[in-house]
Amino acid sequence: MTPLVSANEMAAIDRAAQSRYGIPGPALMENAGQRAFDRLVDTLYPNARIVFLVGPGNNGGDACVMARRAACDGGYRPIVVAVDDRVRRSDGVASCASYGVRVLSFESDRGAAETAIDDADCIVDGIAGTGIKGALRPAAAEIVGFVNAVPRRVVSLDVPSGAYDGFSTSDPIVDASETFTMGLPKTSLYRLAVRPHAGAISVVSPGFPPELLVSAKHDAVLLDERDKLTVLDAVSPDAHKGRRGHVAVYAGAVGTSGAAVLAARAAVHAGAGLVTLTIDDAEYAAAAARCLSVMVRPSTVYLEPPRRASAFVLGPGWGTGEGRAETFEALIADGRPGVLDADALVLLAGYAEKAGTVDLHEGWVLTPHPAELARLLGLAIKNVLADPFGAAKDAATRFNSICVLKSFVTYIASPDETTAVWDGMTRELGTGGSGDVLAGVVGALLARGLDAPAAARAAVVIHGEAGKLAAQQIGWFSAEQLFGYIAQIANDRFIRA
Known part of the structure; x- marks a missing residue:
């Protein structure tokens, strides 16, 4: 796991x-520029025309x-191309x-500058870095608009120009193909409003002493598929199904039984030994x-939860x-x-309005998408998008639980621990039922004995890696096609038999 740090x-x-x-400041800048250039030319062809956009900051x-x-x-x-005279x-520009x-x-040679940008094979964005405290000024915003209109490879240095800790979706920002971030990745890069503009993110080292990077203050960490997040206790060859936990799923209603089926079957493929689905009578036979x-149990016949169930999944397609x-x-x-997902989050919001305070205890995991989290917290969606770290942490603290804010970047927050971030960016996972599958995976890992923070982190990575692997092998997929990939990744990486 890699720390995510603030600009400060x-x-x-x-x-x-x-x-x-x-270490002299100019030496750090020289190292950063030299190593960024080495990274850049790995994929540049000879005689390429490179335009370097230079602003007044360090990335310039x-x-x-x-x-x-x-x-x-x-x-x-x-x-x-300097941003102004x-x-x-x-x-720095004089030395060039x-x-x-x-x-x-761009101020006094506007026509020639636009032509150079338009003719470039690659544009390096050094207009503004992490030092800005608000939206770009009009002159810089005008350059950004021109660059974004040119279909070229754009490499931003440190952050796409325009990104800052309070960035809003209405603020101007460079649409980068890639971002070379210096030293450590920045928290601002992984905000929902910024992440689509950063492209492929990689770290360039300017030569900071390792001790400074290891001891960096941070409120979030970036999960990586190479991280072995957890290993469950070995299951002996003679173990029976009860050793791997029992998940009780309460989900499904008329017209939405598919969500219940996806959650229940996902729990099976994530390693749960037993899964029980309680569903409305009208959908019982189909499920x-x-x-x-x-x-599978009809809800009017079986009102009590299974006595030996070790974890619940509530909400997929359940209705209210x-x-x-x-x-x-x-x-x-x-x-x-x-796990509380989908309609269970609506019920939680209603219960909170009635009860005032809801202490779920940290064994519960909430899995909202941005709109569901906005409703749960009484916020506008734009506020969640602008500060997903804060919104997820607020929900975790308010309900004393783990909050998994799921989107193309996913945030796993708890009341007391550092927020973990999964940089998914897998468009194929944006398919109906994907969230129901995630809920089932979380439920299976809870049932197998992981605590809620570990189960949430592991489930997000298993689900995310499964999506990436499925996309690589089959392209666009349906939610049920994830099952085999989830079983493979859960077994190979996280759950050692």
Whole structure:
């Protein structure tokens, strides 16, 4: 897991490298630019035309180092475009000119600058970095608009210009193909409003002392598919099904029984030994026919939860009609862990309005998407998108539970632990029923004995890796096609038999 740091923390690391370790600031900038250029040219063809957009910040300095390196190496055609005449007169840009790099100002050489950008094979964005405290100024925003209209490879340095900790979807920002972030990845890159603009994110090291990076203050960590997040106790060859937990699923109603089937079958494929599905009588026969490995029960006959169930999954396609609130309240007071998804989150919001305070205990995992979380917290969706870290943490704290805010980036927050982030960016997972499958996986891992934070993190990675593997092998897929991939990844990476 990699720490995600704020702009302020990265600036503190930069200052500490200079003051405590005696590394000159220009040396750090030179290292950053040189290593970023090495990363850039790995995928550039000879004689490529590279335009370096230079602003007044440190990433503008990095871009100048890269432009000089391009001139020294030969075989490339670098052009520096300064955002205005003041930046054009800076020492960094002057050094580029002394190396024979053509230098233009977007302010006074507007026509030539636009032509250079339009003709570029690659654009390096050093307009603005992590130091900005608000939206880009009009002059910089105008350049960003022009760059975004040009269908070219754009590589942003540190962050796409325009990103900052309070970024809103209405703010101007560079649409980067890739982002080379310096030292450690920045929290702002993984906000829902920013992440689509950052492209492929990779870390470039300017040569900070490792001790500073290891001890960096952070409120979030980035999960990686290489992380072995948890290993369950080994299951002996003679173990019976009860050793792998029993998941009780309460889900499904007329017209939405598919969600119940997906959640129940996902729990089976994630390793649960037993799964029971309680569903409305009208959907009982259809669900039973589709869930041959699941014990399916009509809800009017079986009111009590299975005595030996070790975890619950509540909500997929469940509805909020007559009797649901009473069942919901009884189950969350039962003392066993579980997952609240979909309609169970609607019921939770209603219960919170009635009860005032709801303490679920940390054995429960909430799995809302942004709209569901906004409703749960009484926020506008735009507020959740602008600060998903804060919204997920708020829900976890308010309900004393684990909150998995699921989207193309997923956030796993708890009241007391560091928020974990899964950088999914898998468009194929945006399919009906994908969230129901995730709920079933979380339920299976809870039933097998993982605590809620570990179960949530592991389930998100299993689900995310399954989606990536399915996309690679078959392209667009339906939710039920995830089952085999979930079983494979859960067994290979997380659950050692």
